Amino acid sequence: MSEESTRLVLLLIGPGTLAIFSLAYLWAWSLERKRHYLLLFSAACLAFSLGVLVQIFAWPSNLGHNALLSNTFYTLSVLALSDGVLRRSAKSFGLFKALFLLLLSSCLIAYYFYVDRNLVMRVYIQNFGFGLILLISALRLSALAKARFIDRALFWTLLVFSLQFFPRTILFFDVSGTTNFEMFGQSLFWRTLQLSQAVLGSALALVILAAVITDVIEDLRRERDVDRLSGVFNRRGFDEHAERVMNTRAVSVAMVLCDLDHFKSINDRFGHSAGDEVLCLFGAILRRTARKSDIVGRVGGEEFAILLVDAERSDAKDFVTRLQRAIADTQFPLGAAREPVSASFGIAVSAKNEDLSSLFKRADSALYQAKNTGRNKAVFSD
Ligand SMILES: Nc1nc2c(ncn2[C@@H]2O[C@H](COP(=O)(O)OP(=O)(O)OP(=O)(O)O)[C@@H](O)[C@H]2O)c(=O)[nH]1
Known part of the structure; x- marks a missing residue:
């Protein structure tokens, strides 16, 4: 296998894994249709996977369109993930807030591409923005830190996932010193981004899946053990x-x-x-x-x-x-x-x-x- 193909295969591991998680959530939803948040998790994984693919295959080849399209997929993914974890705990992100953030990020990316072309600003806007959205969602779920083991695991994984956006961006983007879009795909920043998304993203997706399975098992156990009429144990x-x-x-x-x-x-x-x-x-x-x-x-x-x-x-x-x-x-x-x-x-x-x-x-x-x-x-x- 040529070096180029090996590099491509390695790059596809992350989006491929997320695509499998997307299918797994979809399948889980087909079994438990009342849990609509499973569709949000499926959409989050799919959107993130598409965002990475758009960048890897440089489609569309126009750089500005590519930046806008991948940003849309990434932002949708982060918003769907946030709304999904919130809805699992009977909260919600809010449709208007989500649409506003999507529009805002698109406008900012477009501005720093077409008006004042600045890759550094685009990378900071995306990563700090995503980190902030996820951090706020994680903090809204802080009650989970005192709940069951799986809820605690979910809370801490989400928190770590949201926080890693900040130091990773500062450390690796500044170190790589990339300000040129053509070189971006080769940069240390892009590689650490792929690695952290593949490892932490998969960990988060796995913990969410485990939490969903635990929810389903607990519900079944409750149905088995509780008398529907009086609401006490059978x-x-x-x-x-x-x-x-x-x-x-x-x-x-x-x-x-x-x-x-x-x-x-x-x-x-x-x-x-x-x-x-x-x-x-x-x-x-x-x-x-x-x-x-x-x-x-x-x-x-x-x-x-x-x-x-x-x-x-x-x-x-x-x-x-x-x-x-x-x-x-x-x-x-x-x-x-x-x-x-x-x-x-x-x-x-x-x-x-x-x-x-x-x-x-x-x-x-x-x-x-x-x-x-x-x-x-x-x-x-x-
Ligand atoms: N509506 C309703 N009735 C029930 C249910 N389960 C049992 N029963 C009825 O409860 C009644 C119990 O009757 P008995 O065992 O004679 O007791 P009792 O009439 O309360 O008499 P004492 O206990 O001696 O005071 C029966 O008529 C059952 O049909 C239920 O889920 N719903």
């Missing part, structure tokens, strides 16, 4: 989370089982959908009343379980009292007479080394007792 989710707490934390826990009274009669008199509405409201009450660390689940038709973490008998009693008050204060959609809704409770506080199944059984017997001795009351397991 039996599977409850067991898994409760088991984890009991196996990893050496604190006293209390199991509260809670069963709505005469629920069959609610369904019979007001209809199944009114019954559903009661379950939905009841789930909301439980989520409001429990602490973040507690585990709440719907473990049967109208039966709920709450594992109070780091709780003694008095904490469980206080919790149930607050719950009873919240139930009494809630207006359930049960006809004009506003039929009251009540629940019975069985409570068990963990003994030393007691496992989940034994704790659950004791709370269940206490609940059975509450039901059999008049309902609308709480009974403790001894």
Whole structure:
């Protein structure tokens, strides 16, 4: 292979890798169409890849047109990337802001080509501009620095990627001393740019892909573990989370089982959908009343379980009292007479080394007792 072909192949590695990432995001979007930001990542990779190709193959050959076209692709890529990462976190870059920046960069590049031809200014405008856009986006996502591992990885990779535009431009562009467009492709600046984009750009694309895959897996896990009607864990989710707490934390826990009274009669008199509405409201009450660390689940038709973490008998009693008050204060959609809704409770506080199944059984017997001795009351397991 001639030296020229080897050089070309090496130059094509970066845009080729990004084109593959573009296809990967597109494929991911075809599986998860509600995640529109995947299209933005795909567009960002494709636009960057096209920008590099336009420069490598000098198409169009007119230098001014080439500078403008490659700048458009690069700017679109940076804007799509910024908007994509922001949208993943339910924020957005803003269409008008993006269009304004695209227009501004095109005008500046055109000015420093056609009016005051200055390669140095064009390189600084592009690199500092891109660095700044990405830096601002990264800083808007600073909350991710305290989130899950993959979010932290995304935040820091984006931050490093945005910051590298500044020292790389200053160091290598000044060192290479290139002010001539014809020599630009041979310059140290252009080569370090290609290398850093290939390495850091691929790292960023890879971290984003990993974050997207993690999002999808978490969503699937949530769907598997959460009861859609009441918004609390289903039996599977409850067991898994409760088991984890009991196996990893050496604190006293209390199991509260809670069963709505005469629920069959609610369904019979007001209809199944009114019954559903009661379950939905009841789930909301439980989520409001429990602490973040507690585990709440719907473990049967109208039966709920709450594992109070780091709780003694008095904490469980206080919790149930607050719950009873919240139930009494809630207006359930049960006809004009506003039929009251009540629940019975069985409570068990963990003994030393007691496992989940034994704790659950004791709370269940206490609940059975509450039901059999008049309902609308709480009974403790001894
Ligand atoms: N609307 C609705 N009803 C449900 C759902 N799951 C179970 N049920 C109903 O809940 C009722 C439970 O009835 P029972 O087990 O007799 O309990 P109950 O009427 O509350 O009686 P006590 O618990 O003894 O006070 C049944 O009629 C089930 O059909 C659901 O998701 N939605």
